[in-house]
Amino acid sequence: MPENTAPLVGIVMGSDSDWPKIKAAASALDEFGVTYEVRVMSAHRTPEVVRQYATMAAARGLKVIVAAAGGAAHLAGVIASHTILPVIGIPVPTELSGGLDSLLSIVQMPGDVPVATVGLGGGGPRNAGLLAVQILSLGNIGLQEKLTAFKHKLSEKVVEKDAKLQETLRGEKK
Ligand code: RP5
Numbered sequence: 001m002p003e004n005t006a007p008l009v010g011i012v013m014g015s016d017s018d019w020p021k022i023k024a025a026a027s028a029l030d031e032f033g034v035t036y037e038v039r040v041m042s043a044h045r046t047p048e049v050v051r052q053y054a055t056m057a058a059a060r061g062l063k064v065i066v067a068a069a070g071g072a073a074h075l076a077g078v079i080a081s082h083t084i085l086p087v088i089g090i091p092v093p094t095e096l097s098g099g100l101d102s103l104l105s106i107v108q109m110p111g112d113v114p115v116a117t118v119g120l121g122g123g124g125p126r127n128a129g130l131l132a133v134q135i136l137s138l139g140n141i142g143l144q145e146k147l148t149a150f151k152h153k154l155s156e157k158v159v160e161k162d163a164k165l166q167e168t169l170r171g172e173k174k
Pocket residue numbers: 013014015016017018042068069070071092
């Protein structure tokens with residue numbers, strides 16, 4: 001992460017045990033040079049810290065909050081209730097059906113309090129970081145250019161994979 005610059009994204013998680021499972025979100029921000037901070041706070045264990053963090057986030061200059069939690073995962077929703085910033089929720093995998101508890105706790109918000117929820121495991125945490133970059137890019141031409149180049153690379157990779165597969169299939173027919 002670029003040093004000595006104010007964070008634009010707040011990555012928060014319910015426990016330090018979540019970090020290894022969600023740090024791909026931070027890596028995505030690193031790829032695009034987006035500044036961020038990482039904090040542990042719990043909707044249930046430190047509710048006052050969460051309230052203060054969410055309430056002050058916009059005034060501190062944060063533009064997007066990424067909130068990860070597992071189980072009865074109320075962190076993202078509680079943060080969304082205290083801020084007008086966009087909140088992206090990352091459901092953390094658990095032992096209950098792979099984390100269905102986390103997913104439903106985050107995605108099933110009541111009307112009027114949106115949380116943009118990414119997928120459970122797999123590319124979910126990375127997508128949270130990328131979605132934060134896309135939100136920030138609305139007011140940042142540099143990020144728009146980087147995202148456009150990123151999309152081109154994605155499609156190039158698939159075209160290459162297709163060409164390789166065609167070659168392999170031709171070889172198998174011989
Ligand atoms: C949630 O409880 C956390 O987000 C974490 O996924 C889960 C377990 O937390 P620890 O018991 O590891 O602190 O609040």
